[in-house]
Every structure is written in structure tokens, then in C-alpha cells.
Amino acid sequence: xxxxxxxxxxxxxxxxxxxKMRVPARIYASEKMLKDILKDHAAEQAAHVAWLPGIVGYSxxxxxxxxxxxxxxxxxxxxxxxxxVISPGGVGYDINCGVRLLRTDLCLEDIKPKxxxxxxxxxxxxPSGVGSTGPIKLSEKEEKRVLRQGAAxxxxxxxxxxxxxxxxxxxxxxxxxxxxxxxxxxxERGRAQLGTLGSGNHFVEIGIVKEIFDEPAATAxxxxxxxxxxxxxTGSRGLGHQVCEDTIxxxxxxxxxxxxxxxxxQLCCAPVKSDEGVQYLAAMASAVNFAxxxxxxxxxWVREAMMRALGIGVQALNxxxxxxxxxxxxxxxxxxxxxxxxxxxxxxxxxxxxFGPHHSEIPAAYREIGQPVLIPGDMGRYSYxxxxxxxxxxxxxxxxxxxxxxxxxxxxxxxxxxxxALARELADRGIIARASSHETMAEELPEAYKxxxxxVDAVAGAGLAKKIAKLHPAGVIKG
Amino acid sequence: xxxxxxxxxxxxxxxxxxALSFRDLLQTAARGMFHLICPQCVIAAQEKQDIHxxxxxxxxxxxxxxSELNYLFQVHQYLFAEVVHFEWTAGSLSAQxxxxxxxxxRHAIHTEIKAITYHKIMAQQESPGKWRALLFFDx
Numbered sequence: 001x002x003x004x005x006x007x008x009x010x011x012x013x014x015x016x017x018x019x020k021m022r023v024p025a026r027i028y029a030s031e032k033m034l035k036d037i038l039k040d041h042a043a044e045q046a047a048h049v050a051w052l053p054g055i056v057g058y059s060x061x062x063x064x065x066x067x068x069x070x071x072x073x074x075x076x077x078x079x080x081x082x083x084x085v086i087s088p089g090g091v092g093y094d095i096n097c098g099v100r101l102l103r104t105d106l107c108l109e110d111i112k113p114k115x116x117x118x119x120x121x122x123x124x125x126x127p128s129g130v131g132s133t134g135p136i137k138l139s140e141k142e143e144k145r146v147l148r149q150g151a152a153x154x155x156x157x158x159x160x161x162x163x164x165x166x167x168x169x170x171x172x173x174x175x176x177x178x179x180x181x182x183x184x185x186x187x188e189r190g191r192a193q194l195g196t197l198g199s200g201n202h203f204v205e206i207g208i209v210k211e212i213f214d215e216p217a218a219t220a221x222x223x224x225x226x227x228x229x230x231x232x233x234t235g236s237r238g239l240g241h242q243v244c245e246d247t248i249x250x251x252x253x254x255x256x257x258x259x260x261x262x263x264x265x266q267l268c269c270a271p272v273k274s275d276e277g278v279q280y281l282a283a284m285a286s287a288v289n290f291a292x293x294x295x296x297x298x299x300x301w302v303r304e305a306m307m308r309a310l311g312i313g314v315q316a317l318n319x320x321x322x323x324x325x326x327x328x329x330x331x332x333x334x335x336x337x338x339x340x341x342x343x344x345x346x347x348x349x350x351x352x353x354x355f356g357p358h359h360s361e362i363p364a365a366y367r368e369i370g371q372p373v374l375i376p377g378d379m380g381r382y383s384y385x386x387x388x389x390x391x392x393x394x395x396x397x398x399x400x401x402x403x404x405x406x407x408x409x410x411x412x413x414x415x416x417x418x419x420x421a422l423a424r425e426l427a428d429r430g431i432i433a434r435a436s437s438h439e440t441m442a443e444e445l446p447e448a449y450k451x452x453x454x455x456v457d458a459v460a461g462a463g464l465a466k467k468i469a470k471l472h473p474a475g476v477i478k479g
Numbered sequence: 480x481x482x483x484x485x486x487x488x489x490x491x492x493x494x495x496x497x498a499l500s501f502r503d504l505l506q507t508a509a510r511g512m513f514h515l516i517c518p519q520c521v522i523a524a525q526e527k528q529d530i531h532x533x534x535x536x537x538x539x540x541x542x543x544x545x546s547e548l549n550y551l552f553q554v555h556q557y558l559f560a561e562v563v564h565f566e567w568t569a570g571s572l573s574a575q576x577x578x579x580x581x582x583x584x585r586h587a588i589h590t591e592i593k594a595i596t597y598h599k600i601m602a603q604q605e606s607p608g609k610w611r612a613l614l615f616f617d618x
Contacts, residue, residue: 040489067489069596069617093594093617130591131553188554199591200618238553241593241617245546248597252539265597409487410618439589 005034005043011063011462015043020261021050025059028401028462033454036407037065045072048263052077053271054084056337056344060396062351063458064405064450068092070266073350076399078335079272081343085260086277087269088247088284090347092328095243095284096291097235098169099374100324101385102299103221104306104317106228108208108474111310118206118309119432119475125305126204126298127196128479129436134195134297143191144179150289154296159195160303164296166363167321169353172292174331178282182239183246186283190239190290195297199436199479201444202234204302205376207383207471217369217387217468221322229471230302230319231383232295233376234479235328240287247280272332272345281330288329295324322385323363323372327352327402335397346397354388354400354465373465375456377404379433379476380426380446384456386465400465404452410443417442435478444478481507485515486613493599493615501537504602504610505544505574506562512545512592513559515616516552520586524560524577533571537602540572541612545595548576553591556581593617 006014008026013034015025025046029037037043042065049059049071056078065074070089079085111118127134138146146153151165151172165172179187197204207229212218223229236243254270254277255262262268270276303319310317330347337344355362355371362371370387377383392398408416422441426433435441459465481498494511498504513522530547534540551557557578564575581588594617602612 069598069615073490093596130588131556185550185554189550238593242550245594249539249543252535252597265600268597406490409489410492411485411487437589 011458015047017050020263021047023050023055023058025050025061027061027065028458028464029063029065030454030458030461033063033458040067042067042072045070046075048267049075049077051261051263052079052085052087052267052269053260054080056080056084060399062401063455064350064401064403066405068349070264071347071349073405074401075349076347076351076396078344078346078397081272081332081345084272084345085269086272086280086330086345087267087347088244088251088280089266089268090349091244091284091330092349093241093244094235094328095240095287096326097328098291098295098324098326099376100232100295100299101322101372101374102230102302102319103223103322104228104230104319106317107226108228111206111228111474114310115432115475118306119434119477121305121309122204122302123434123477125301126477128198128477130199132196132198132479133192136194138191138194140187143187146194146293147179147182147286147289148177149173150292151296154293154300159297159300164299164321168292168324169326172296174285174288176281177285177289179286181279181283182243182286186239186242186246189242190237193237193239194290194294195301196237196294197234197298197479198237199440202479203379204298204477205231205379205473206475207231208474209469210382210472211470213467213469217466220366220369221372221385221468222320223322223385223469231374231376232298232302234294234298236287236291237294239290243283243287247283250276251280284330288326323374325352325374333397335393344397348399350402351399352402353398354386354392355398356388356390356393370466373400375401375403375452377452378446378449379444379473379478380429380431381452383471384452384467385469385471386456386460387468388465389463391463392465396464400459401455404449404455406448407450408448413443413445413448414439416447417445431473432475433478440478483507483511485511488615491616491618493613496612498610499608501567501610502562502565504612505541508541508545508612508614509548509559512548512616516590516592517558517586517588520558522558522560523579525579526557526577527563528557528576528578529573530576531571531573535570538600541602541614542595542597542600544572549592549595558586590618
């Protein structure tokens with residue numbers, strides 16, 4: 001793989017089309033990052049995606065690319081609606097895993113004296129950890145309403161405000177959802193999990209805006225230096241995992257039925273317009289809506305917990321949604337290919353939509369600056385707010401990176417953390433962290449992740465996104 | 480009696496399994512999966528559950544078997560201990576398993592498994608009395 005790689009520019013490398021690849025694969029990364037990327041099989045996975053029928057342009061990978069299942073994490077691929085396919089492996093198990101950024105009217109000094117009780121309050125308010133269940137137990141009928149209505153269901157039921165919906169990708173609902181294509185197993189796995197964070201790398205983080213790179217864009221987002229923010233990272237929980245698992249069973253047969261040759265079973269797929277493809281899109285969109293509702297409910301509990309812990313009211317907190325992005329999703333979008341507008345099925349797996357300025361799907365408030373792109377880092381360093389660019393529209397179907405990407409396996413992280421008081425280490429750096437177990441804290445060790453600054457510098461260097469602001473963590477709860 | 484080894488993966492974990500028969504392979508894989516979920520757990524074989532899954536080959540049967548056990552864990556908090564009864568015909572398997580419902584006083588759950596993947600999946604008989612499998616979990 002390394003021998004074939006061709007340098008296009010400082011932040012872009014190409015795997016030329018060979019064998020059964022229908023198009024070349026392109027990896028956005030610096031030369032330094034590429035060396036690490038080539039240590040596992042992620043680049044090979046990007047090349048395998050290029051085997052799939054109807055792929056348009058290139059099989060892309062973002063700088064946070066790492067080894068996934070089927071598609072690499074950090075993969076972007078678009079398929080023609082008539083000749084192309086849809087693959088659950090191009091979305092991932094955690095359908096609509098995503099990030100929401102909230103801003104407040106508070107600054108660091110307002111929360112510093114009460115940081116520990118504030119983190120404790122968030123930890124109590126947001127159900128987290130392995131198998132976490134929420135206070136809401138849905139009937140099947142009500143759960144299906146969640147799957148149809150997404151974040152709007154949460155607002156309708158008293159969790160947050162109508163204006164929250166304006167700043168969510170898709171306004172918090174995919175209309176193509178049809179819960180009748182979601183299995184009983186999936187419904188059962190999701191039923192008690194609405195409004196829960198889950199485990200692993202999911203988190204709620206209190207951040208402080210440390211640096212502004214683009215003042216007008218930051219102002220448009222209501223961000224300023226020293227401001228307190230909240231980032232929520234979670235997805236569709238067991239419901240989404242089961243939808244993906246159920247669909248893989250169907251798609252394994254569909255791949256045979258439609259004569260699709262696969263280099264890896266996990267890339268199983270079906271033509272976008274086939275019954276199997278249409279049913280997956282409907283089930284996937286249902287899981288997407290579950291995740292939108294999930295983050296909306298967590299937002300509500302974060303608002304309540306912060307007001308309680310700080311003894312302030314709604315106006316003093318003034319917590320508003322800056323934006324929410326999905327980073328595991330497939331969508332039908334229109335893009336210009338070779339000068340012609342075409343509807344495509346765009347898969348983003350560990351990649352974020354990054355639409356440039358003036359796109360009609362961006363909220364009016366951001367139309368001049370481009371869509372906000374939220375890139376969380378590890379719990380000890382920093383996160384970034386970027387905006388999408390016209391260049392991303394031209395090159396990557398309006399897509400950019402999604403996060404730092406793991407560097408160490410969980411086992412390695414546990415070994416590295418052995419004997420260390422991680423909560424104390426973080427506290428010494430001004431970060432109060434709480435996790436549901438010591439193991440979670442150890443597995444999520446900051447050095448277990450790549451430095452997200454390198455990832456962001458690579459997408460900014462490639463022109464796929466613009467740096468707007470940098471956030472430092474002050475408090476974090478881990479699942 | 481089969482044995483499993485945990486295989487490291489950047490974001491997740493896998494299992495390499497050696498077993499005497501397909502039944503032994505499935506039981507060992509399930510024990511490996513529940514070791515990842517609950518490493519220190521002693522699981523009593525006191526509650527029975529019936530499982531029926533289909534699959535075109537042994538790899539697919541293995542994935543679907545573990546998926547069903549993971550579903551029982553996620554929804555009914557059921558921890559697997561052993562296979563009690565087992566019938567395998569081409570394309571499907573039916574089994575009765577024994578285990579117990581989580582008791583928070585005795586069972587400290589370490590992780591949850593999002594799904595059982597087909598990444599590098601392998602489940603085959605290498606010679607009489609020797610089965611091997613490799614699989615990865617999305618954690």
C-alpha cells in the first residue's frame with residue numbers, strides 16, 4: 001500500500017486504481033500522519049470501498065482515519081442512485097453518533113469555584129455507563145413516534161425548546177424514517193435507553209473557549225473567548241447497533257442476490273433503490289432520529305443540572321444550541337460532479353458533513369460562514385469548532401473529519417494507566433473528570449488518542465474546513 | 480474443552496478460539512464474549528433460555544449466536560454460563576443455554592458490546608476434533 005501511494009499535495013495522498021477498484025482512494029493527511037495511518041489496515045479498507053458498484057469520484061478518508069469494520073473510520077464515499085449501493089458498513093454500528101455544542105452566557109470565573117459540584121450534578125443528571133437506562137420507559141407506540149419525529153418528539157414532550165431544532169443537522173429529523181422496518185430486538189434494545197449517554201468514548205464535557213481564529217464566524221455562532229460551552233457526544237445506543245446488525249444479515253444475502261463482489265463481508269450492500277436498500281434507509285433514518293432525540297433530552301438535563309448546581313435561572317444560563325452534527329450516517333444529497341448536479345447516496349462513517357457557505361441546508365444564521373463542524377478531542381487536551389468550505393463541496397461531497405481517532409487499543413491504554421491516579425492528573429491540569437468506572441477513565445486516557453490538533457490542521461491545510469475556535473475542557477463526564 | 484484468547488484491536492477487541500467441536504466453539508466464544516462484558520464474573524447456570532438462529536455458514540451462525548446472546552444481555556440482563564442442549568442442522572441451530580440474570584452484588588459489568596462484526600471473521604473445522612474461529616466485537 002505504501003509503495004503505491006502518490007502525493008497529490010501536502011495534505012492529500014492517493015492510492016491509484018488497481019485490481020477491482022473502480023476509482024482511486026484518497027487520504028487527507030500530513031506526511032507525518034500518513035506514516036501512522038499506514039501502520040494498520042485502514043488505508044487498505046479505503047481501497048476496498050472503491051470496489052463497490054456505482055462509487056463516484058474517489059473513496060475518501062479523512063486524517064482521523066483508523067481501522068474500522070468494512071469502511072475505515074473516517075471514510076467518505078458517495079454512490080450513484082441508479083447504479084450505486086448503500087452499505088450499513090459505510091455508516092457503522094452507532095448510527096448517528098454525533099456531537100452537539102451548546103453555548104452559555106457564563107465565563108470560566110462563574111463556574112470555577114463550583115466546578116466539582118457542577119460535574120457531580122451532570123454525572124447524576126445524565127444516565128451514563130455500561131447498559132445505562134434513562135428515567136423514560138417508552139411504550140412501543142411512543143418509541144415509534146420518537147423514531148418518526150426525532151428531536152421534535154423530545155421538544156414536544158417538554159425537553160428543550162423549539163428553537164433548539166433550528167441548529168441541528170436535518171433540523172433533528174430525517175423524514176425518510178419508517179419504524180416498521182426496525183426489528184423488535186432493536187425496539188427492545190432502545191426502549192429504556194432514550195436520554196442516556198452510554199459507555200466508551202461518549203461524554204458530556206464542560207469547555208472553555210480558549211482561542212478564536214475567525215472572529216466574525218465565532219460571533220455568528222455566539223462564541224467568544226473565556227465562554228463556557230457544553231459538548232455532548234453520543235448516538236443511537238442499542239437501537240442503532242441492532243439496526244446495523246439486523247441489516248448486515250439482510251445485506252449479506254442481498255450482495256449475493258445482486259452479484260456484488262466483496263473484498264470484505266462487512267462491506268455487504270445492496271443497490272440504493274432495491275427493496276433492501278430502501279428498507280435500510282428507512283430503518284437507519286429511524287435510528288438517526290432516536291439519536292437526535294437522545295441528544296435533545298440530554299441537553300435538557302444538562303440545562304437543569306447546571307441551573308441547579310450554580311443556583312441560576314434560565315436567562316442567566318442562556319444555554320443555546322450552537323450546532324449538532326451527525327458523524328455516522330448515509331444521506332441522499334445533491335452534489336455537483338463534473339459540472340453536473342447529481343443526487344448521490346453519501347456515506348460518512350466517522351466523518352462530518354462540512355457544507356460550505358450559502359448552502360440551502362445550513363441554518364440561516366450560518367449561511368454566510370458555512371456549516372459549523374464540531375471536532376472533539378480527548379478529555380485532556382482540546383476540541384475545535386470549524387466551518388465547512390466550498391472546497392469541501394467540490395472535493396469531498398462536503399465532508400471533513402470527526403475527531404481525534406484512537407492511537408492505543410483499550411488494553412494498551414489500561415496498561416499505560418496502571419498505577420496512575422488519572423482523575424488527580426487531570427485535576428492538576430484544571431479538569432474535573434468523572435467516569436462510571438476506573439476502567440472507563442483508563443481506557444479514555446488522553447494519550448490513547450491522536451492529537452486532534454494534527455487532524456484539524458490537516459483538514460484546514462487541505463482547505464476542507466476553516467478553524468474558528470478552540471475549546472479546552474474544564475469538566476467531563478464519561479460513559 | 481475449548482479455549483479463547485483476547486485479540487487486541489485499536490478501538491475494540493476480538494477473540495481467537497480453539498475448540499473440539501462446533502458446539503464447543505459456540506460455547507467457548509460465548510464465554511469469551513461474557514468475559515469481555517464481565518471479566519470477574521462467576522456466572523451460575525441456573526436460568527434456561529432457548530435460542531434459535533439461522534446462518535448460511537458456520538461464521539454467520541457464530542455471529543448470529545453471539546448477537547442473540549448479546550441481545551439477551553442488553554435487554555434481559557442475562558449472563559451466559561453454558562450450553563445445555565444443542566442441535567445443528569444446515570443453515571440453523573437451536574440451543575438451550577443456562578445462565579443467570581445480573582446480580583449487581585456479584586456481577587460488575589465492565590463493558591457493553593455494540594455488535595459482533597464480520598471483520599476478518601473465520602469459523603471452521605481444521606481437522607477432526609479441531610475447530611478454530613476468529614472474530615471482532617465493536618465495543
